[in-house]
Amino acid sequence: MPHSSAIAPAIEIRGLHHRYGAREVLRGIDLQVAPGQIYALLGGNGAGKSTTLNALLGFLAPASGTVRVCGIDPAAAPAEARARLAYVPESVALYDHLSARENIDYFLALAGAERGRSSVIDPALEAVGLPGHAWDKRVGGFSKGMRQKVAIALALARHVPVLLLDEPTSGLDPKATLEFNALLATARARDVAILMVTHDLLSAVDIADRIGFLAEGRIEEERTAGPTGERFDLNALHARYANPGVAA
């Protein structure tokens, strides 16, 4: 398990507070994700998962607390922070009139990769297991699983140290979920720090190194996979997840 407290975290959130008008949605979040680590942030609707991602993406300036991506404050230097992270939204938004290759090429170009894009696109598509015959087809006809693969291929092609995933397995069938988790394992092996916010406890148990339970704007509890590879106790986690606010 390639995570260690000695390695500087790629994602670091301390005492994060944020409010939308009178409603306080984040009440002091603390969270770190080291390179080569997968952190699953579990929480119900309105728990603050998307707001946490928005803070990491630099889409909002927190009311208080610090947020760092590879040591960079995304609110102060959004371009620098975004250059170091890839983001896969819940509903994978791609251009339907473009092929898988063209979508990745376009987003890579916008991310600043002006030259040599073709040399990274094909290996990335191969790595995510998208069938070769689909690479040049318009993604308008793709299933959600195939679109997810294109989005992950984009993330891999960017070779960034941080990957943010928003409900990545939502709507995927079990086989596609397993394939997706295998992709995350590949990224983890490349020392990518991965933060996934999800409802999917099974997937989190299957792939995450750490799991945080987010409720009412704060992380109530964190659990870490065993140091010698033991996975989580699914029943205990399910009981914890189903009863937010109740101490384990």
Added chain:
Amino acid sequence: MVIRIAQEEWRTLLRNRAGVIATMLLVALVLVAAFVSLERRTRIEADRAGYQASVDADFDKQPARHPHRMVHYGQFVFRPLAPLAFFDTGVDSYTGNTIFLEGHRQNSANFAEARQSSLLLRFGQLTPAFVLQTLAPLLLIFLAFTSVARERERGTLRLLRAQGVDGPRLVAGKLMGHGAIALAIGLPAFLVLIGFAAMGMADWAPIALLILGYAVWLLIWAMLAVVISCFASRSRDALAALVALWMVGVILLPRALPEVAAVETILPTRIETEVALHRDLARIGDSHDPEDPYFNAFKQRTLARYGVSRVEDLPVQYAGLVGMEGERLSTDLYARATNEVSAREASQNARVHGFAVLSPLIAIRQLSMALTASDVTAHQDFLDQAEAFRYRFVQTLNRMQAVLIPHIGGEDPRVSAENWKRVPRFAYQPYDPLRSNAASIGGNLMVLLGWLVGLSVLATLAARRIGGIVR
């Protein structure tokens, strides 16, 4: 990054079958309109030249007559169409182009009802100007209304921002993309104009300004569509807002606002003008009344000038001199009435120009008509030339009467038919809009550029708004 976003807009258009078909149809329409309109202009020009030659020949063929009968036989003059009238027919259809010139009265379109419709800016014939002014904005709306709103709707806006694309760059890319599409839509018409100038059929300067004006006009709509798309949360909201703006800005305001100007500054009807002129003419005097004070004084001055005491002793025919003096007086009256109506029309037009701030269509239409010499000013220039010619023509015949008739004598004195060939013929001096209408042209260009500047400010605000969107 900006160029890459613009390129993506072009690729999106090329892969949008409906967009490609609509664009090709509009381009075809521009070319068909140019061809049909050019053909029409050529035919009308040939017809008018033919009619002019025919009436001139008929005038020359008149037998020996009393010159005053020729004053009433008169002459027809036809307004030649400006070379660029094929591009924009302007007010030509409403003003009429034929004037019957005769003595004692001004038979021009000056006081015709049709003149007042010049401000109504109605739908005209199928010309490149009509297609670019009315239909091209609709196409640009259709192509650009989704430009930013759909990025937001399908979630790609969030993904774009995650790649480091900020609001200003995104909006700049969209504007560049749709600006280029707008210019490409105008290109066929621009090439027709350039070809026209290259063949020496029109001057380069008005054509260059015409292309500039239409380029700005098309850019305004492309920019407006992108800006509205930035502010709208959904594509269909953007489309509804843009179609509403098109209906108000292109259809409603250009027709309703001139009506406001017409109500504010009322033009006299033809009957009112005629009645007023007859009243003023009667007030000056009656040359047939021996006791009339004005013509009695005129007679005394004439006798003194020739050093004789009786009309019968004059070396010229006195009736001819009276005719010349009467023509001078009535022409002054007509000129005064014309100037008064022109001043009111100018007031109406100034008001309409002011409305261009609300609807740039008014500005591009005025600019287009001015540069193609098909506006009211160009028509007025023709009327002025025709009236100046009418005066010369009538006075030439009156002078013939005064000078030649005393040497002929008899019950029914007639001058030789050879004399008719010495009567001047109408030679229209081509109207130069850049010299005669520079203020209007400059003003309308400024209004159009002002719209671009205003939309740039709105685009900046829209870009900032996109920067604040997190969902």
